[in-house]
Amino acid sequence: MAALTEEQSMVRDQAKSWATEQAPIGAFRKMRDSDNAERFEPQTWQSMVEMGWTGILVPEAFGGSDLGFLTFGVVLEELGRQLTASPLLASGLVGTSAILLGGNDAQQQALLPRLVDGSEILTLAVDEGPRHEPREVALAATAKDGGYVLSGDKTFVLEGMAATSFVVAARTSGTAGDAKGITLFVVPAGSAGLARKAIATMDNRGYASVSFDAVTLGADAVLGRVDDGFELLEQVLDRGRAGLGAEMIGTSSQAFDMTLEYLKTREQFGRVIGSFQALGHRAAELFSSIELARSCAEGALQTLDAGGDADTVAQMSSLSKCRVGDCLHRMSNQLIQIHGGIGMTDEFDAGFYLKRARALEATFGNRAYHRDRYATQLGF
Amino acid sequence: MSQDQQLDGFRDSTRKWVAANLPEGLKGKVLGMEGETETSLGADLQTWRALLAGKGWGAPTWPTQFGGGGLSHPEAKVISQEIAKAGGFNPIPLLTGMGTTMVGPTVLEYGTDDQKERHLPGIASGEVRWCLGLSEPNAGSDLASLATKATDEGDAFVLNGSKIWTSGADISQWCGAVVRTDNNAKKRDGISFVMLPMAQEGVSTKPIKLISGSSPFCETFFDDARADKADLLGDLNDGWSVVKRLLQHERQSQTSGSREANTDKETLADTAKRYVGEDSEGRLADADLRVRLANHLMDAKAHSLTVGRITAEARGNVEVSAAASILKNSATDVTQTRSELLLELMGSQGLGWEGDKFSEDELEHVRQWLWGKAISIYGGSAEVQKNIISKNILGLPETTQKG
Incomplete structure (x- = not known):
């Protein structure tokens, strides 16, 4: 754990006790077994708003606390431990960052207070196919009557069913694969021509496919600059990736703690299985990989807090997403393996962590994506 | 003045001192790298060593009374940074073998005043090289099963046995060794840590040639070698605590x-x-x-x-x-x-x-x-x-x- 300020420690303690008492893994199981269409509990979201978590990145002038990314990270880590479902990352971090980085005065004044009070859930719609590749944006935004008409499809949109509006990456010029020609738009969920459909994923969280059938927007829907939205998009994504790194560290840590506990209590051959060196060494390796990954996750958040330039932020976010992804991938497999048969049962929670792990790994670029990106950033 | 300002001031004065004193002939070279030896670096090396030793910068964080610099860890870091920036290196840790990194810190913690006064200044000045007799042919990862025997003969222990992987034993003046002083106790409870001079009849060394072609390690043989009782580090039969601490210092380095x-x-x-x-x-x-x-x-x-x-x-x-x-x-x-x-x-x-x-x-x-x-x-x-x-x-x- 990084050296935290007093305020950050307080937020962490608050998040830890709230998540374990009010929104623990058992609450997630209940939600999974319900027909809740949004895939999170409204009172969970309300509590987060009341605790001020939606305002962690927002300046005080707009009702936030401006405590920064590491603070956001300590909250996400605790939520990652309990698999607490909510739009906090999608809206409080990603959507909010889009407005903070790209919004003009009018957009910030209209949206930030509503993002802080939770009445607005703003999520990013970027992917159009099974693989994350922001340059491949093809959804067309055609200029018409001083505004734009959007046509195309987005998929794997985080909290897409609960969202009240979307930040949509669309193509105003060029062709799929070009960085140039991408523009971001803020699109209300109720716009005529916009339709969404829930995607039933194995991690039981709220994803949606969103289709745009000649959705008409005014010029004031543009976020940032026309045709030059790719850099903004990457900066928004990098904030999301850094946040995911923190959440994934929480998920890994919880999976490790469950495994360690089992190693100390499960007996076979007349002794606890943790006394077998093969398992003791595996535990040591998993522990080491989490500690090293944690440094990457915290490093990415601290780089953002220190106001690092876009290239440094990109490098650190890719490092975090890839390294924590490697760690979570292995940890989630070992969680099942070391628990043996009980790990395979639905009655036990291990499966939730495994399924969630793969979804987190895939979100905003998987490990291979970020390894490649890191190498490119370093010039090879 | 804040701590940071003090450190900045220290950095400035260190930079000036290094610029004024680092011999030209040492710039861009490192002892032990690319074939550079004590001989090839010649008088420059000795001049630079003596200048550093005069300021206690061979062991900057040790107390001044034992030849150290009496400085903080951040200040010590500044010294190595500034020497490196000027293209130089600090030869003292390299000239003392296991002295500055392992033996010295452990003597500081476990040694008597007499031991500190006799042993630390020579390490801090880079004049006395130390080796460590830890592993034995049959005690590697299982160090506590070591068999080198120390017999109590009044003023001294008499050592018999052999050590292996003793770095630089053939060129060291002193050795710190773990030896068995009680055969009847449980294996970790019958071990003591002694220090002995290498220049004596009962000690002989034989370099081990490695797969890389180099021979940084030796076998070291004790045949009635003597270690003064005054050089028992820590308590009798409590050598395991001493060596655990020593190995922590090693991991740190x-x-x-x-x-x-x-x-x-x-x-x-x-x-x-x-x-x-x-x-x-x-x-x-x-x-x-x-x-x-x-x-x-x-x-x-x-x-x-x-x-x-x-x-x-x-x-x-x-x-x-x-x-x-x-x-x-x-x-x-x-x-x-x-x-x-x-x-x-x-x-x-x-x-x-x-x-x-x-x-x-x-x-x-x-x-x-x-x-x-x-x-x-x-x-x-x-x-x-x-x-x-x-x-x-x-x-x-x-x-x-x-x-």
Whole structure:
């Protein structure tokens, strides 16, 4: 754990006790077994708003606390431990960052207070196919009557069913694969021509496919600059990736703690299985990989807090997403393996962590994506 | 004046002093690297050593009364940074063998006043080189099963047995050795730590030639060798505590990762491109190597971030995390993987042993790669480190003790 300020420690303690008492893994199981269409509990979201978590990145002038990314990270880590479902990352971090980085005065004044009070859930719609590749944006935004008409499809949109509006990456010029020609738009969920459909994923969280059938927007829907939205998009994504790194560290840590506990209590051959060196060494390796990954996750958040330039932020976010992804991938497999048969049962929670792990790994670029990106950033 | 301002002031004065005193002939050279020896560096080396010793900068954080500099750890770091920036190096740690990194800190903690006065100044000035007699032919990872016997003969212990992997034993003046002083106690409870001069009839050494061709290690034989009772470090039969502490100091000194990290040679990625070439988009031509290189550089970054995190935690309001315990293995992985990648990317140029077909760098690298295999063996093997993590950090049962 990084050296935290007093305020950050307080937020962490608050998040830890709230998540374990009010929104623990058992609450997630209940939600999974319900027909809740949004895939999170409204009172969970309300509590987060009341605790001020939606305002962690927002300046005080707009009702936030401006405590920064590491603070956001300590909250996400605790939520990652309990698999607490909510739009906090999608809206409080990603959507909010889009407005903070790209919004003009009018957009910030209209949206930030509503993002802080939770009445607005703003999520990013970027992917159009099974693989994350922001340059491949093809959804067309055609200029018409001083505004734009959007046509195309987005998929794997985080909290897409609960969202009240979307930040949509669309193509105003060029062709799929070009960085140039991408523009971001803020699109209300109720716009005529916009339709969404829930995607039933194995991690039981709220994803949606969103289709745009000649959705008409005014010029004031543009976020940032026309045709030059790719850099903004990457900066928004990098904030999301850094946040995911923190959440994934929480998920890994919880999976490790469950495994360690089992190693100390499960007996076979007349002794606890943790006394077998093969398992003791595996535990040591998993522990080491989490500690090293944690440094990457915290490093990415601290780089953002220190106001690092876009290239440094990109490098650190890719490092975090890839390294924590490697760690979570292995940890989630070992969680099942070391628990043996009980790990395979639905009655036990291990499966939730495994399924969630793969979804987190895939979100905003998987490990291979970020390894490649890191190498490119370093010039090879 | 704030701490930071004080440190800035210290940095300025250090920089000026180094600029004024570092001999020209030493710039860009390091003892032990690229064939440089005490002889090749000549009088410059001795002049520079004496100047540093005069300021106590051979062991900057030790008390001044024992030859140290009486400085803080941040100040000590400033000294090494400023010397490195000026293109120099501090020869004293290199000239004392295990002295400044392991023996000295342990004597500071466990030694009597008499021992501190007799032994520390010679280490701090770089004039007395120390070796350590720890491992034995039949006591490697299982160090506590050591058999070298020490018999009480009044003023002295008389030692019989042999030690192995004693670094620099053939050129050291003093040795710290763990010996068995009680055959009847449990194996960890019958061990003592003694210090003895190497120049005596009962001590002989024999260098061991390694796969890299070099011989940094020796076998050391004790045939009625004598260690004064006044040189028993710590209590009789409590040598296991002393040696555990000593090994902690060793791990501390082995956590820095790749030794080339601070030089301004070309980056590993650039070296890779030079040998392997690139595609039309500037990517390394060998896609498989590119992935593994990226993984390695991420590991190296994760390691250095973790070192930084532990330092920050030590100053901050969070307990020092258990992460410190993983650094030895992590540093080892980074260094060994780097060596393997470098060897691989050089292709057949990475297979040279001697001769004109190969550059100095290429030949040096082959030797370094071979030598690097020792890192996961010495100072507690990678497997022993995992035992330590699993038992001491994770609280899992001991797996290496019988019954």
